[in-house]
Amino acid sequence: MKHTNDSQPDGAWLSDQLRRQAQGHDADLDRITARFEHLTADGAAPSTSRRRVMGPMRMRLLGIPLGIAAVLASATVAVAVSVGIAVSARPHTVVPVTSPKTSPSATITTAAPPTPTDTPTEGATSPTAAATTATGTGTADSTGNLPATASVDTHSTEYWVQENLTVTPTRTIKELHITVTVSGGTSVASTGIWTTIAPAELETEVTRVPGGLEYQVTLKPGQSLKPAAYRFGFQFNRPASGHDFALDTYNITGTASDDTALTASGGFAG
Amino acid sequence: MDGGSGGERRRPHGTDSEFAAFFAAHYNELARFAYLLIGEHAAADDVAAEALAEAWKGWARVSTADRPLAYVRRIAANIAANRTDRVVRERRSWRLWSGGRSEQAPHPDSDASVDLQTALLRLPARKRACVVLRYYYDLSERETASTLGISVGTVKSQSSRGLEELAAQLRGSRTASAAANGGRRRSATEGANR
Numbered sequence: 001m002k003h004t005n006d007s008q009p010d011g012a013w014l015s016d017q018l019r020r021q022a023q024g025h026d027a028d029l030d031r032i033t034a035r036f037e038h039l040t041a042d043g044a045a046p047s048t049s050r051r052r053v054m055g056p057m058r059m060r061l062l063g064i065p066l067g068i069a070a071v072l073a074s075a076t077v078a079v080a081v082s083v084g085i086a087v088s089a090r091p092h093t094v095v096p097v098t099s100p101k102t103s104p105s106a107t108i109t110t111a112a113p114p115t116p117t118d119t120p121t122e123g124a125t126s127p128t129a130a131a132t133t134a135t136g137t138g139t140a141d142s143t144g145n146l147p148a149t150a151s152v153d154t155h156s157t158e159y160w161v162q163e164n165l166t167v168t169p170t171r172t173i174k175e176l177h178i179t180v181t182v183s184g185g186t187s188v189a190s191t192g193i194w195t196t197i198a199p200a201e202l203e204t205e206v207t208r209v210p211g212g213l214e215y216q217v218t219l220k221p222g223q224s225l226k227p228a229a230y231r232f233g234f235q236f237n238r239p240a241s242g243h244d245f246a247l248d249t250y251n252i253t254g255t256a257s258d259d260t261a262l263t264a265s266g267g268f269a270g
Numbered sequence: 271m272d273g274g275s276g277g278e279r280r281r282p283h284g285t286d287s288e289f290a291a292f293f294a295a296h297y298n299e300l301a302r303f304a305y306l307l308i309g310e311h312a313a314a315d316d317v318a319a320e321a322l323a324e325a326w327k328g329w330a331r332v333s334t335a336d337r338p339l340a341y342v343r344r345i346a347a348n349i350a351a352n353r354t355d356r357v358v359r360e361r362r363s364w365r366l367w368s369g370g371r372s373e374q375a376p377h378p379d380s381d382a383s384v385d386l387q388t389a390l391l392r393l394p395a396r397k398r399a400c401v402v403l404r405y406y407y408d409l410s411e412r413e414t415a416s417t418l419g420i421s422v423g424t425v426k427s428q429s430s431r432g433l434e435e436l437a438a439q440l441r442g443s444r445t446a447s448a449a450a451n452g453g454r455r456r457s458a459t460e461g462a463n464r
Binding site: 011017023037039040 | 282
């Protein structure tokens with residue numbers, strides 16, 4: 001299992017090489033300043049309520065969660081929805097189709113059954129704690145016998161969108177397939193998928209289709225999901241000129257361990 | 271935060287002096303960090319700019335964080351990861367469209383001579399970020415974990431595998447295929463990573 005060979009580069013060697021490599025880049029201050037100013041031009045002043053700075057953190061950095069603290073806490077109690085701090089106090093409720101609110105802390109974790117091993121970082125805690133200000137864009141109704149909720153993440157901007165989908169099976173399921181269709185033709189570009197399910201248990205794929213984008217998430221054969229809330233974030237860049245959320249839809253099919261067929265479908269616009 | 275307007279040095283328009291100082295102190299370092307993560311000069315500067323813009327938008331929070339720089343590095347790592355993932359995804363879906371044969375890989379997998387940058391870019395984003403934070407910045411596992419917002423265990427495994435895989439690639443640059451066995455096979459199991 002170990003794979004040793006004589007001249008294996010070690011950590012010290014790598015540090016040295018990386019520094020050398022980094023020296024090869026000298027930042028272009030004008031470029032950075034110009035881009036910075038462009039990006040900050042409209043919203044100008046920093047705002048405490050927008051929490052835009054958390055923006056990148058919801059991304060699948062690596063498939064990793066960053067609002068961890070709050071999310072973990074709430075995920076452990078299997079709250080169905082995208083839980084914000086404000087709504088996290090509902091132990092073991094399986095929230096059916098209707099309820100929730102999107103919350104900015106709907107940051108999605110990859111670790112399946114979350115165990116709070118990690119101490120919160122400064123980045124994760126403070127901003128997440130401020131999360132309650134967000135007002136969701138509403139949650140769309142779902143049809144089918146598999147509880148699911150969908151919404152547009154409140155951190156979405158005029159350039160970037162995350163559409164949230166929470167699936168809350170009430171019994172163990174052994175098959176799951178999710179298709180999300182995003183409208184917008186060639187004006188949208190995927191920036192990825194997040195999920196609270198361990199990546200190794202899933203197959204994901206994003207394809208460009210004539211209408212826009214199609215995200216596919218499939219539970220790998222042999223895997224199963226216990227009753228809990230599972231979250232997904234479907235992310236894409238959109239044009240500032242507009243995006244018709246009403247045309248974005250999801251369709252879920254699955255099979256419970258007792259072979260009941262499960263379905264859910266709906267849209268993301270609330 | 272409302273524009274202490276004592277402008278002595280060139281500061282990004284619309285920011286206050288505290289942020290301007292942060293900007294001045296760190297833009298170059300952030301751009302280099304981004305360069306290691308993304309491998310292109312212009313894109314690296316853009317990532318640094320975007321990370322700084324995000325930092326400014328949330329400055330009230332960022333500035334009071336324990337380690338604002340760590341926070342901004344995380345933002346930069348996330349942005350870089352998003353960008354590289356997008357490239358990979360676009361390439362992948364293009365391949366689907368074009369019926370399986372597509373070229374255009376920015377980092378040809380069969381290249382005979384692999385340099386560090388190329389090898390680095392072949393790592394999945396998380397692993398790459400771990401490796402760079404651990405070995406470029408010499409951050410501890412704990413610091414790396416808190417910078418990226420991931421667990422120490424993940425940092426451990428990702429950075430040691432990352433090192434191993436880099437080593438294999440670099441060593442294998444002459445004997446190309448030998449490299450595939452060590453690090454790669456293992457990562458294939460969790461390869462849904464990306």
